[in-house]
Amino acid sequence: ETGVTQTPRHLVMGMTNKKSLKCEQHLGHNAMYWYKQSAKKPLELMFVYNFKEQTENNSVPSRFSPECPNSSHLFLHLHTLQPEDSALYLCASSQVVSGNSYNEQFFGPGTRLTVL
Amino acid sequence: QKEVEQNSGPLSVPEGAIASLNCTYSDRGSQSFFWYRQYSGKSPELIMSIYSNGDKEDGRFTAQLNKASQYVSLLIRDSQPSDSATYLCAVGPTGGFKTIFGAGTRLFVKA
Numbered sequence: 001e002t003g004v005t006q007t008p009r010h011l012v013m014g015m016t017n018k019k020s021l022k023c024e025q026h027l028g029h030n031a032m033y034w035y036k037q038s039a040k041k042p043l044e045l046m047f048v049y050n051f052k053e054q055t056e057n058n059s060v061p062s063r064f065s066p067e068c069p070n071s072s073h074l075f076l077h078l079h080t081l082q083p084e085d086s087a088l089y090l091c092a093s094s095q096v097v098s099g100n101s102y103n104e105q106f107f108g109p110g111t112r113l114t115v116l
Numbered sequence: 117q118k119e120v121e122q123n124s125g126p127l128s129v130p131e132g133a134i135a136s137l138n139c140t141y142s143d144r145g146s147q148s149f150f151w152y153r154q155y156s157g158k159s160p161e162l163i164m165s166i167y168s169n170g171d172k173e174d175g176r177f178t179a180q181l182n183k184a185s186q187y188v189s190l191l192i193r194d195s196q197p198s199d200s201a202t203y204l205c206a207v208g209p210t211g212g213f214k215t216i217f218g219a220g221t222r223l224f225v226k227a
Binding site: 031033042043045048055056088103104105106108109 | 120148150158162165208217218
């Protein structure tokens with residue numbers, strides 16, 4: 001248990017559905033991340049939030065919409081996804097200190113998403 | 117050129133042997149380096165971080181960093197079957213939040 005929780009753990013959705021993934025961190029960290037992990041491919045950074053402000057958007061399609069209401073919660077809203085979006089979606093958090101990059105990230109268990 | 121390169125494996129070692137996992141990176145300005153372990157069906161777990169040249173030891177794990185050669189490695193001594201997993205090398209930039217992950221090396225420890 002890393003102190004980062006994600007719900008749901010598994011999600012099956014059709015291409016016309018709208019769903020949301022939720023992440024919560026109990027570590028007092030100031031940065032939160034969404035990653036996509038597909039089979040045989042490296043982890044792909046999708047979004048980064050630092051103190052609730054989005055600092056990275058890694059050219060992610062608009063059918064993925066992040067929301068960070070506070071530094072402990074992160075959502076990923078999904079709509080009109082494609083079958084190739086099926087993957088493991090991982091949330092992570094870290095404590096970032098200004099002026100250094102000692103960015104140890106702690107991951108949640110992930111949401112296994114299947115798009116039919 | 118991939119930003120962080122790892123041999124995909126699988127790397128197979130007998131129980132009790134030393135497993136050596138290697139990683140190279142392209143950004144010469146990188147400042148932070150991490151090794152994560154990921155069991156099948158699970159999320160990555162941070163096992164080592166290293167920030168300066170040389171060796172860093174933690175139990176059976178030793179991380180080695182050579183910034184001049186842009187090379188980082190992980191040694192696992194007295195390998196156990198429970199060490200069988202995919203090991204991800206990750207490299208952080210000079211400041212900022214964008215950590216780049218390698219595709220991982222699968223390690224199999226034979227009992």
